[in-house]
Amino acid sequence: MGKVLIVYASRANETKAIAELIAEGVRISGHEADIKKTSQIKSEDDLKGYDGYAFGSATYHGEMITSMKQILFIAERAELKDKPGGAFGAYGWSGEAPGRIFETMEHIYGMKMVSGPLMLKASWIGGGNKAAQDYGKSITAMI
Numbered sequence: 001m002g003k004v005l006i007v008y009a010s011r012a013n014e015t016k017a018i019a020e021l022i023a024e025g026v027r028i029s030g031h032e033a034d035i036k037k038t039s040q041i042k043s044e045d046d047l048k049g050y051d052g053y054a055f056g057s058a059t060y061h062g063e064m065i066t067s068m069k070q071i072l073f074i075a076e077r078a079e080l081k082d083k084p085g086g087a088f089g090a091y092g093w094s095g096e097a098p099g100r101i102f103e104t105m106e107h108i109y110g111m112k113m114v115s116g117p118l119m120l121k122a123s124w125i126g127g128g129n130k131a132a133q134d135y136g137k138s139i140t141a142m143i
Contacts, residue, residue, distance in 0.1 A: 002051035002143035003032040004136070007041060009057040009065035014090035017123045018132050022054055022088060025136025031143065033136070038067035044078035051143045053080065054136070055105065056088035056118075057097040064089070064097035072104050081110040084142035086135055088118035095119045114138045 004026045008019040016037075023033035034050070041047065055075075057068035087102035089095070098117035106113045118135045120128045 001031055002140060003034065003049070004052040004054065004139055004143075005047065005050040006033060006035045006054045007038060007056070007071055008035070009038045009068040009071075010090070011058050011060060011065065012090075014122050015056050015058045015088070018088050018090060018118070018120055018128070019054070019056055021123055021129055021132030022086075022118075022136035022139075025133035026140050028133065029137045029140040031140045038065075038071050041071055041074060044074055047075055047078040047080070050083070052084040052139045053105070053111070054086045054088060054139060055101050057101060058089050059091040059093075059095050059097040062094050062096055064100060068097070068101065072101065075109060080105070083111050084114070084139050085109075085111040086114040086118065086139050088120075088132070088135065090120055090122060092121070112142055114142070
C-alpha cells in the first residue's frame, strides 16, 4: 500500500473540496492519503516519506496563492525526483495555477506526472466529483 500527500491552498474552500475528492480516489484504490493545508508544511522534512504527491492551489488574479509558491520552494529540497505526482485547483476565470504547479513538479523536480493538471470551476459542476476521484486513482496507478 502506498501513501499519497495532498497539499492545497484555498481561498473559498473549493480547492480543499477537490483535495478531499482526490483523497477519496486514492483511498478507493487501496492506498493512504494525507491532506494538508499549505500552512501545515514547514520544511522539506514534512514532504518526505510519501509515495506520491498532489499539490493544488486556486487561481487568484491569474496566480497561485502565495502559500503554494512557498511550498514549491520548500519542495525543491525534498528529493521528489521520479515520484508520481499531480497538480489541481479551482478557478473562476483563468485557471493558471494548476498548470504552473504541474510544470514545476515535472520540469524542476523531475517527477513522474499524471496526464495533466486537474482544473475545475467547482467540484460539484459537470462531473467534477468523479474527475477528482479519478485523478487520485491515476496518481496511485503509478505507485
